[in-house]
Amino acid sequence: MKRVAVIVVLLIGLLLAWAVRDFPSWGDPHAPASSSPVSSHFISSTGVDTEVPNMVTAVLADYRGFDTMFETVVVFIAGLAVVSILRGGPRRRTRDREFVVNFEPDLIVTNTVRLIVPVIQIFAFYVLAHGHVSPGGGFQGGVAMGASFILIALSWDLKTALARFPLDRCFTVAALGIVIYAGIGLLSMFLGGEFLDYAHLAEAFPVSPEMARYHAMLGVEIGVGFTVTAIMFALYASLSTDGRMRDGL
Amino acid sequence: MSDPIVWIVLFPLFGAVLCALAGPWARTICYPVSILSMIASVWASVNTLLQAVEASTHEVSYILGGWSLDLFPRGVGIEFRADILGGLITLVVTGVGLIVTLYSRLPVQRETPGKESMYYGLFLLQIAGLAGIALTGDAFNLYVLIEVAALTGYGLIALGSNRAAAATFNYVILGTIGASFYLLGVGYLYLKTGTLNMVGIREVIEANQMYDSPAMQVAFVLVLLGILIKMAFFPFHAWLPNAYCHAPTTTSCLLAPLVTKVMIYVMIRMILTVFGVEFTFESTLWTEVMPWLVVVAIVCAAVMALAQREIKRMLAYLIVAEVGYMVGGVWIYNYYGLIGSIFHVISDACMTLCLFLGAGIILQKCKTTHFDGLRGLFARMPLTMIGFFIGGFSIIGLPPTCGFFSKWYLITGGMVSERWEYMVTLMFSTMVMVILFFRLIERMHLAVSESGQNLGKGHGDLGLTERQTRFDEAPLSMLIPLLLAASVVLIVGVYNQEIVDQIEIFLQPFDLPTGVHYE
């Protein structure tokens, strides 16, 4: 098996290295990828089309918003699948477990976390909301938000964290995130545009089409943030307890 | 709703979200919600197909996000394109999805108790992903949708027993390698062409005459390799039999007809729309090598199917063999071969559905699909067996069923382009399938054990008690979908000419050889 693997890996390596010689040289501004009309359009006209200074956010949430919607769906799928794979089913009895975690929450740790968590959460909101003008956005903010709940679970125990964010609510919030995203898309469809054509939201709200795109992107990112926050925590809770939802790490 | 094309994907998506939202409180609504969203999705795909057929360009283009081609360069937004091929495949995907959804009530309750809402959520997202693959016109969006379909597939399989989870792990590893190779190939394409839109890529390739560029060649190899892994082409088939064999019934009914076929659609799409016929068949290397790989694939898969003693596992190997048929039909580089390939994608989806639905009923009723547990099934469940064997006869290729016509075109293609090895292999594998299915009939209908010993007391006696042969048909919620699938097999067979006409309209613009070249 290992020999076959070596041969396969080396063959693929040779193939890839052979193709590397044909690549445009490093950082070449005239390479097709950098000079194509698509990429030039993103750089030159994002400001005109959407008034968003961060092109990555604009491309992510607007030009390629459909990709991002399914990306959110992928996160949602991961949550659904992990929880449903681990939930239920025959399992070995508790006394066969290799490790038993038995501890009291540490005073210093819990008090530090008590101080840190609000800051993390505010930072998460900042990252989410400020994604238009600086690096950031729904995914990053959502992960930071999810991390704050995971931190609670790590410093106290999972029960404390689940008391604040039960698993059922995780899925409600995650589904809500997708509903927000797809709902904004649908709303723009009902207002006469194509799916996810945020410019048509201007007909329902007192803004210019460009600013409609700008604000709709924020809404979409909030939806993404909902889903990512909830699913990150659900993943942690399921994986760390083998689906039992009690006495995890 | 003037744009049914986007609703094809949106209905299952919203259905899935609704199922997940309803989850813990209202488990019972999942089944009706799934059925409703699937009916709506089928309706939308029928409309889309009709639009594509009636349009003068024979395609429906829909730019998501309003980045219309008139105002912006192609490739700025993501495009949904349904030409006739895409429309047909979408209809197959949603249709199979609807039938399996109808069928799913009892098996899901029995096999995944307490997880219905999650199961239906994943189930509908799987259909949304597969339908999206058939519709999208953007190479990277295709990757995202492939991953949507793959992740839901992993989840749906691993939901079952521990054995299913163990089988899924290989699928995860191989599936990720496949999808990553595809992603890498798209990266190479983007590096060389600067766009991700499928039509845009081909335009750049043709405009710059990139036929000899090593990076493009490697991109082609990577994309093809990724798709071949995903479709379980022979040397990469290792994940398929175990995964489909141990998966929950409904999962295997949904995945077996669709996943491999949709991947073959992706291959055809890549060859025709992205790389272009000229690029693909320019180098004779591929057209020389691939048919021989196909021959090896079909022979090995058929022989392995012969060795199986369990229906679901046997069917899984049959799928591997069928994949060989369709890949071969594409790579013999011939008009008729390609028609056969496309038509076989459709008919194989129908007949595989039929067989897996039947196998699911057998599993439900007999608690096994092992050959030795099947005696007397014709007496017990005549209707189920009729449905099951209509699928079986279609796989063999008996005339009124759709399998016959698609195989006819494949063999014609092999003959016209003088790929005798492909033709002979098709004949060989047909023989193998005759053996497989008539062995099953013998086992179910007659009182003969494997060693040829007669277990009954005389003519017409199965050697079973009265109770074992009593009429005991499958529950209606499972039987009706099976008979529906069987009738679809027959209807597609009877109306094959209409479908082939549409495929011919689709293939007209591509310059494919239609006859033998005489110098």
Added chain:
Amino acid sequence: MFEEGSIFTQLLVERLNYFIYVVLLLIGLWAMIAKNNLIKKLIGMSIFQTAIILFYVSIGVKEGATIPIYLPEHDPHASHGSAEHNDAAVSGPQVLEVSEVSGYTNPLPHVLMLTAIVVGVATLGLALSICLRIYRGYGTVEEDDLLLKLEQEDSRNAGGFKKRRPRKRPSSTKASSGAAQAVSSEKSKSDRAGQGNRRSRSKSPAKKTQSSSTSDGKKPARRRPRPKKPKERDS
């Protein structure tokens, strides 16, 4: 060796990033194919995906360009803010000139990789949960160990129907099921010896459902003398 135009120069100097990505990709692929431990395979999968991310991000690099966020002079909102500049306020955001476009890197690869990262995380989470499930069911995450156990389970399940109709079995099946019996009887011995660890493994849930004779409670099954029905039908 590093003269102008040689393959080493092309690979290691001019296109170092692409070279590193190939090496990373191969490391990941090797781990996925050849490693025995399932978790190590997943680590390989992560490396593999990271390599692809490195590749894509390398595409986006443009010499002398900054990150794809508008500088203050191009910021679409800066003009609104500085209302004194009448001409700027009237014209609003401008389409950038070609020379200005070359000052920003290509945003598209970054967006694509954001998607790929998320997909990678989702796949990893799912694969880990499958690993947990495998460990729960079979007590191992080593592939060869797992394959052995799966083979035993499969041959046990397939054996369920041969009971009623004795017939000649092909030698291969016989050998494998024989091996399965040997292992299971060994297990029962160690059970009686009371080795907790072995016992927990032999009590895999799949075994509980294997056949009617052993499904009625664990204790009677363990006490019963082992050479039972399967042996009889062999002879």
